[in-house]
Amino acid sequence: MQKKTASILLCMPFLFLCGCAVSASSQVQATTSKDLETEYTLSGESFQMISSFDPTSYGSGNQKGFYSVFLNDDGSSNIMYTDYATQTQVYLCAKPNCEHDSDACTSWIAPFAGTIVPAATEKDLFLIYSSREERPKIERLELNGENPTTVFSLPDGAKIQNAVAASDTTLIVQIEQYENDGQNIKSNCYLAAISWETGKISVVFSLNDELEQLKNKKFQASSMLFYGATSDALIVETIVQFDYEVDMNDVDKSFENLNKALEHTVYKIPLDGSEPSPILSYSNGQCVGRAFPDGFFYVEESKNHTISMKKILTSTEEHQLLIENLSEALFTENAEQLNVEDIVFRNYVDGHLLFNVLTDQYISNNGNIELVFSGFAIDVETGVLKQINLTNYYNATTVPVDIIAKCGDDLLVFADITQSSGENKNSRLIERKIALITTEDYLDSKPNYRMIDTLRNFA
Numbered sequence: 378m379q380k381k382t383a384s385i386l387l388c389m390p391f392l393f394l395c396g397c398a399v400s401a402s403s404q405v406q407a408t409t410s411k412d413l414e415t416e417y418t419l420s421g422e423s424f425q426m427i428s429s430f431d432p433t434s435y436g437s438g439n440q441k442g443f444y445s446v447f448l449n450d451d452g453s454s455n456i457m458y459t460d461y462a463t464q465t466q467v468y469l470c471a472k473p474n475c476e477h478d479s480d481a482c483t484s485w486i487a488p489f490a491g492t493i494v495p496a497a498t499e500k501d502l503f504l505i506y507s508s509r510e511e512r513p514k515i516e517r518l519e520l521n522g523e524n525p526t527t528v529f530s531l532p533d534g535a536k537i538q539n540a541v542a543a544s545d546t547t548l549i550v551q552i553e554q555y556e557n558d559g560q561n562i563k564s565n566c567y568l569a570a571i572s573w574e575t576g577k578i579s580v581v582f583s584l585n586d587e588l589e590q591l592k593n594k595k596f597q598a599s600s601m602l603f604y605g606a607t608s609d610a611l612i613v614e615t616i617v618q619f620d621y622e623v624d625m626n627d628v629d630k631s632f633e634n635l636n637k638a639l640e641h642t643v644y645k646i647p648l649d650g651s652e653p654s655p656i657l658s659y660s661n662g663q664c665v666g667r668a669f670p671d672g673f674f675y676v677e678e679s680k681n682h683t684i685s686m687k688k689i690l691t692s693t694e695e696h697q698l699l700i701e702n703l704s705e706a707l708f709t710e711n712a713e714q715l716n717v718e719d720i721v722f723r724n725y726v727d728g729h730l731l732f733n734v735l736t737d738q739y740i741s742n743n744g745n746i747e748l749v750f751s752g753f754a755i756d757v758e759t760g761v762l763k764q765i766n767l768t769n770y771y772n773a774t775t776v777p778v779d780i781i782a783k784c785g786d787d788l789l790v791f792a793d794i795t796q797s798s799g800e801n802k803n804s805r806l807i808e809r810k811i812a813l814i815t816t817e818d819y820l821d822s823k824p825n826y827r828m829i830d831t832l833r834n835f836a
Contacts (some may be wrong), residue, residue, distance in 0.1 A: 419648045422544040424606040428496040430540035437497045438782035444495040447833050452488030461784050466831040469522040483522030496541040507537040517573050528573045540603045551603040566601045595620045604668040610645040610691040612668035636661040645691045656694050665717045669725035676720050724780045727816050729754040745773040752777025766822035769794040787813045792826040809835035
């Protein structure tokens with residue numbers, strides 16, 4: 378198993394893809410929460426994630442069905458609804474003989490130069506419009522697509538990230554906002570609470586408020602990522618690239634200096650209204666983590682280069698050890714080559730933490746670089762680890778079958794992913810087909826899929 382360590386080409390784009398990047402030496406002037414309307418105090422509300430922070434969003438579901446937005450050739454879009462009871466996918470439209478191509482159709486969305494992400498609760502459907510070219514906004518619709526109303530909009534130049542948490546009255550989203558006063562560009566990245574009844578926006582957590590604490594330190598860039606919600610807290614991570622020394626005669630030393638100077642801090646924002654506090658700090662390459670309702674899970678590389686898996690209880694900030702040596706638990710050979718960057722947290726179902734691990738990388742006979750990701754599930758109460766042997770193969774990569782929604786005892790998954798040549802011989806078209814499978818069968822690697830009758834497959 379041959380792997381490459383993280384390089385500057387992998388580290389630096391992360392700062393700009395995860396959130397807003399603020400350069401300390403540029404002409405960008407940062408705003409703080411004081412420049413916004415008001416600060417928001419959480420008061421015991423219960424929040425659930427209705428859209429993931431993943432850059433690619435395939436949709437959002439509630440207990441009855443799954444909502445997806447499909448782009449059309451003319452730039453318009455349609456909302457498709459997958460009904461779990463009938464195992465069918467339909468246009469979100471009840472109009473007979475509808476062509477689904479105009480605003481007379483409840484599934485149709487006018488052309489928009491950006492992304493449109495659905496986020497569903499048991500009572501409402503929200504559409505998150507995000508763009509650098511058009512005005513971002515959030516629309517609220519009834520679950521059948523009727524009566525759309527704009528809950529909230531932002532000035533041009535702002536952007537709303539995919540992650541959305543919802544309570545009975547409030548949405549939590551991450552916003553990147555830029556303002557040009559003619560001389561300087563003011564920017565801020567912050568977690569916002571939006572009342573969908575009044576449209577009022579308030580600040581929950583501000584990146585630049587945290588950066589104000591670093592006035593005596595020189596840094597080059599910063600970003601923020603809204604991970605999600607546990608049962609008692611919201612979780613965000615800030616990433617700051619401090620100045621570091623470049624050794625022109627030693628590339629490896631330069632990478633080491635960069636990673637040590639790239640500081641990650643994970644904060645919990647308690648739902649009881651108390652102040653945010655850091656629960657984990659680390660340099661780049663030392664940890665990888667993700668928030669789920671049961672807590673914040675992460676893997677950590679120790680000084681002797683073993684990798685452990687841990688869980689933070691956000692109520693007490695206690696760090697619990699789940700697996701002391703992950704390499705030994707997963708492999709019988711080449712275990713020492715495992716890096717934290719090879720581990721990807723994917724989901725959390727019925728007390729099981731699901732994660733993928735890059736277990737092989739090689740050059741095939743046709744010259745392709747082949748990657749093999751293996752899926753694993755750990756019972757967080759018993760510590761029992763099992764491998765998930767349900768897989769798909771595309772783009773020279775083997776991946777575990779991905780879960781896109783949970784509904785009762787069932788999971789909605791990409792049961793089959795096929796790849797075919799497009800009109801251009803150099804292009805490859807990906808088609809993802811969805812199915813339901815029981816959580817028990819998924820964890821036992823039994824491919825007892827109930828395929829969804831679809832009108833449009835995911836790309």
